[in-house]
Amino acid sequence: MKPIDLMYQTMLAELVQRSIDAAWTADFPPEGRFITAQVKDKRYWYIDIPDGKGSKSRRYVGPVDDLEISKRVLDFKRDKNDYRARRRMVTSLTREGGMIAPDTLTGDIVDALAAGGLFRLRGVLIGTVAFQTYAGILGVRLPIAALLTGDADVAQDYAISREVEDSLPPILDLLQSVDPTFRPVPHRSGVAASSAFQTDSGYRVEFLTSNRGSDDYIDQPSRMPALGGASADPLRFLDFLIRDPIRTVMLHKSGVPVNVPAPERYAVHKLIVASRRRTDGQGTLKRDKDIQQSALLIEALSQARRHADLALVYTEAWERGPAWQEAIKAGSGLMTDEDRERLRDCLETGGRQIGEDITLPY
Template sequence: MKSVDLMYQTMLAELGQRSLDAAWTADFPSEGRFTPANIKGRKYWYFDIPDGHGGTKRRYVGPDNDPDISQRVADHKRDKDDLRARRRLVNTLTREGGMIAPDAMSGDIVQALADGGLFRLRGVLIGTVAFQCYSGLLGVRLPMAAILTGDADIAQDYAISREVEDSLPPIIELLQGVDASFRPVPHRSGSAASSAFQNADGYRVEFLTSNRGSDDYVDQLANMPALGGASADPLRSLDFLIREPVRTMLLHRSGVPVVVPDPSRYAVHKLIVASRRHINGQGLAKRQKDIRQAALLFEALQQTRRSADLALVYNEAWERGPAWQDAIRIGAGMLPASDADRFKTVLIDGAKKNREEIEPPFGD
């Protein structure tokens, strides 16, 4: 596995800092522009913004001699210049640096949710779109075959959703702002609520939450007050995946600051998920992708000297009991021989660094 050149890793860090520092306002978004107008001998500022139909909408701002407005105009120009610079950084990182950009639909969906406040409300991007972010996060080149997707998965802890006392705008409106054909997908429980939305091309956006209670809740939607009217499907082991997530960048347009699972947790969780896949329909292909992504992350974690991180989260999962141990064993047993050997080596090396015992899933 090739490493990403240090120069490009430094550029990614710069992009992240610029994106996090950018202050966008609802009144004057970046795609608009301030326009001066002379009316009866006096100069005024207006703000023109695309209306989505080839025209523009004009909004009155105020007189030219108002110092606060003059400062706002100057700041907006500076921010637009920074936006263009960040877009150039993204293009360099993906075209020359070997990092991964999402497909346009995935990128637009994540950007719309991020702009709506998803990550501020402690949502976590999971699944293959999150996996795409690990190239930059770990500084390695990941093969495109492991990152193709037709969906976006979002997770939020149930307790967080109830406690933040804030919410995204209506999810359906955010999604239809990207593609007007998005519609709620009826839930298997027959509930009027929905945890998934799909467009006319079959692209699916799904919301998930953790289930640490009874199996009676597996097929029942969880009400998520912070998700703008969307409910979420409760899943076993999801709490393990989204614990202590990390911030990074999705390399879309000018860069989207996102929150994703820790890569070590993602890798171990993929083994568990693979062990539970049914092989009917698309299940077999999804299981193969789970195993491939886990194996690639084990290699990347070894290459970037993060074996101690992997050993810590592996032990956390192992100590959850026999059901988790069986799932890890089954998932690890699906790894090709060379990847299984690497996984064992990385675990043992990490345990030594952590000065703790470890029981690899393959035995001695």
Template sequence: MKTVDLMYQTMLAELAQRTMDAAWTADFPSEGRFITMEVKGKRYWYFDMPDGSGGKKRRYVGPADDPEIAQRVEDFKRDKESLRDRRRMVASLTRQGGMVAPDPMSGDIVEALSVAGLFRLRAVLIGTVAFQTYAGLLGVRLPLAAILTGDADIAQDYTISREVEDTLPPILDLLQAVDPTFRPVPHRSGAAASTAFQTKGGYRVQFLTSNRASDDYIDQPAKMPAPGGASSDPLRFLDFLIREPMRTVLLHKSGVPVNVPEPSRYAVHKLIIATKRRTDGHFVLKRDKDLRQAELLFEALYETRRSSDFALAYDEAEERGPAWREALQEGKDMLSKDGQRMLSQILRLGNQQIGKEKTDDPQ
């Protein structure tokens, strides 16, 4: 697998910092102030902004124990950012650096949601649009066939959505500002709530959440306070994927700050989810893409010395119970021969590094 030149990896890190700084400045102008509040025994940062009529509007910022947020609050100031400079950086990273830009539709949608505050409210971009960011995060070149998409998937933990006490503007308004043909998709359960929105051309945006302990919630849309009135589909295994997400930048226009799953978790999750796809029609294509993306990440994580990260994620999934172990084994059996070899290789090395397997073990 070809790697990305260190110069461009460094440039991506700089772009990500500038993009997050610019988003921070836009979200939190100097006339406001930061405060901390306790919610259900946990402390969070909020931002109070005068509303022009003697009152104030309060916005959620993030957990009080997040060191990056704490540092930004401490250093709070207005920094002017050069939009033109960041656009040039994005162009250089995608044209010369070998990193991946989303298709314009995906980029515009994610940008609109990001500007509205979706990722500030700790939502996580998942699916293929998130996978595209791993070229930069891991410093590898990803084949185009594995990164094409016609949809955007957004996930948020149910408890987080309830606790942030903040929300987006109406989600349909945000999407229709990008493409006026966006319409709610009727839910398969017959419920009035929608968890997905689709354009006349077939582009789909779907909202997902972690399943809350019982399968009774599956196939029933969950009412989520944070994403602008959109409900979310509860899915098994999703809590594993979106635990401890990473901040990065989507290479669209001048850069869009997003949260994405940690790459090792993404790889393990794809291995599991591939076994849950139906075996007819376009679901076969989705399953094949799941497996291909997992195989690419096995190789990328191995070559970039992240085998221990993968082994820890895989080990966590195995420890979640028999259904998880069965899905992992079934997913492994569905891999190509090269994919099975790479999975065994990264697990062996990773397990050695975390002390789960002896270095002289022939297995």
């Protein structure tokens, strides 16, 4: 597995911090342009915002003689220069640094959700879209075949959604701002709630939440107060995946700050869910991709000398009981001999580092 040059890893760390800072301070979109206009005997600031289709909208800002507003305009010019610099950094990281940019549609969707407040409200990007960010986090080049996707999955803990007392704007409005053909997908249970939204071309955005209770809840979507009218499908083992997520940046436009699972949790989680996939058609393909992504992350974690990180989360999962242990055993049984040996070596090394006698799955 080819490493990413340290210079680009350092650049990514700087981009993450600058993108997070920009997300906190931006009141006006950086692609906009401030202008002044005379109205009767007074001058006012306005901002022209392109809509991406050759037109633009104009938004009122305030009077020119308001010193606070004029200061904001000057700050905007500074921030816009930073926006341009961040775009150049994204281009350099993807074209030269070996890191991964999402396809444009995925990037625009995640950008719209981020702007709406999804990650501020502690949503977590999961699935292959999250996996794409691990190249930069772990400092390795990941194969393209493991990165392709036609959907985006988002998770939020139910307790968080209930307790934050805030919400995204209407989720369908956010999605349709990117593609007007987005529509709610009727839930398989027949209830009047949607946890998934899909375009005419088949691109799917799905919302998920953790299920620690009875299996009776598996086919019943949970109403999520913070998700702008979207419900979420409860899934077993998801609480393990989204515990203690990390902040990083999706390499789209000037960088989109996102929350993703820790890569070691993703690796162990994929072993677990692979063992529970259906063995027909798409189920087999998804199972194979689960195992491939898990094996790649284990190799990358080993290469990055993060054996202890993997050993800690593996032990956490193993100690959750027999059902978890059986799932881990079944998932690791689907790996190649070489990948199983690498998992063994990584866990044994990590066990020595954390002072634990690791129980291996085989």
